[in-house]
Amino acid sequence: MIRLPLALMLTTQMAVAQDFTTDAFGILPTAQLGDRANWAGLRQSPVGGDTMQNAQPADAVIFFVGPKSIVAGGEPGHAVALGLDAYGNMVSEVQAEVRLGYGPIITGNTRDGIANVLFTPPPQAGMLLAGAEIDGVQSARADYRVTADLATVLPSFAEREMRVLSETFGEIKTAPLMDAYGNSVDDGVGVSFVLTDETGGSTYLPSVVREDAARSVVLARDLAGSHNGQLALAGTSAGGLNLTVDDVLIEDAGTFVVWAEPAIDAVQIRLGPLATPNGYLVPDGTAAQVDMVASDGTRRSAQGWVLDGFVTFGLLLSPLAAPFDVSLTIAGSIVNRTVDLSPPPANLTIRGAE
Structure with a gap:
């Protein structure tokens, strides 16, 4: 029996260090940074050490003025400009020029990408247009209103x-x-x-x-x-x-007309047109009261309101007890007359009747 020697082959592979970059958003292999390679901020790398990557020049400016309604000559307002480069990084430590629609240009430096400029509102009220410029890039215009100082x-x-x-x-x-x-x-x-x-x-x-x-x-x-x-x-x-x-005063009480309602043994009375000393009709809704005394001594009263310059009442007085002593009271005026029966007015109408 032949024995073969056991040969052991050991192979080793040398490890190669890989470069990683750490930024504000985490750790990523440097070769895989992609667009993050353009992001500004502190970077840490085993190979490159600590570096500060700055933003590029401004590519866009966002601007607003607040509050939207500012009191004339009152509390300061805020003009805020935000400068961004082509990769969305905030542009810091650069000058922003602000135009407020009145007065000279005012300036302020960006801090962490933002320039906040305080300004005193003008004494004249109205709508104003404003804008900002950073690195030669202009913002869209912003409007704001200056209101009266109540x-x-x-x-x-x-x-x-x-x-x-x-x-x-x-x-x-x-x-x-x-x-x-x-x-x-x-x-x-x-x-x-x-x-x-x-x-x-x-x-x-x-x-x-x-x-x-x-x-x-x-x-x-x-x-x-x-x-x-x-x-x-x-x-x-x-x-x-x-x-x-x-108080309403009556200069002319017009005509007092009393006619019979024999079906119910009563009378109707219409008074007017009622005119004031200035020649106007007594206003609709003015309270009026009529007191009537028949020839047999029977007394009746009614209250109502003026309508179209007239007042009309129905009273339970017998037509056979004519003539009647009539007293009309409206506000500060009292008119007294003695009235006999007569036919109803030819122009008598009832509002709303068909």
């Missing part, structure tokens, strides 16, 4: 004395609303009116600014006598309005 507005009433006829509309209005720089208050800013009567009762009237002034329409119903007016705008209040509600 804290410096001294509101007042357009009229100090107003008279309104009861049951009619009256307009309360401010004088033109401007700040200390002469800027008009923007449309839509809220203004409040308050009317206080002699008993301390108050009527609240909300409003908004429109075309430099605030207006509110008041219906003089359930209002009587003298009222003091106050207004408030952005925490500033002012008085100075004296509003007087005048």
Whole structure:
């Protein structure tokens, strides 16, 4: 038997060190960095050691101004420019030139890629356009608004004395609303009116600014006598309005017509047209009362409202008890007449009847 010697062959392979790069996003073989090779920041490598890779010149500038509404002559605003190179790296320690739509160019250096420049708003209100430039690259334009300084507005009433006829509309209005720089208050800013009567009762009237002034329409119903007016705008209040509600007076009560309703043993009465001393019809909705006394002493009363200058009532009085003593009371006027039966008015209509 032949024995063969056992031959052992040992092979060894020499290990080759591979270069890795560490950046802010992790560890990666240097040969596989790809686009990350262009990213700025601190790099650590067993082969190359620690190196700082800087951003390239700016390729794009992002810009904004805030807040979007800045008070004229008030707190400083911020103009912020962000410079980026072609690989998205923020460009640091370079100068940004900012144009704000007024005044000279202002400058500031980027820090960690951002230039934040404080500026004092101009005293003139309006829409402005702004922009920034870094490394010769311009941003898209940004718009911002400078608004009136409401804290410096001294509101007042357009009229100090107003008279309104009861049951009619009256307009309360401010004088033109401007700040200390002469800027008009923007449309839509809220203004409040308050009317206080002699008993301390108050009527609240909300409003908004429109075309430099605030207006509110008041219906003089359930209002009587003298009222003091106050207004408030952005925490500033002012008085100075004296509003007087005048009672409705009748200059001409027109014709009193009484006709029979025999089916129900009653009468109808229509009074008017009712005219004021100025020649206008008494306003619709004005309260009216009629008191009638028949020839047999029977008394009846009715309350209602003026409609189209007339008042019409039905009363349970016998037509056989004519004539009638009629007393019409409207606000500050009382009209007394003695009226006999007559045919219904030829132009008698009932609103809404077909």
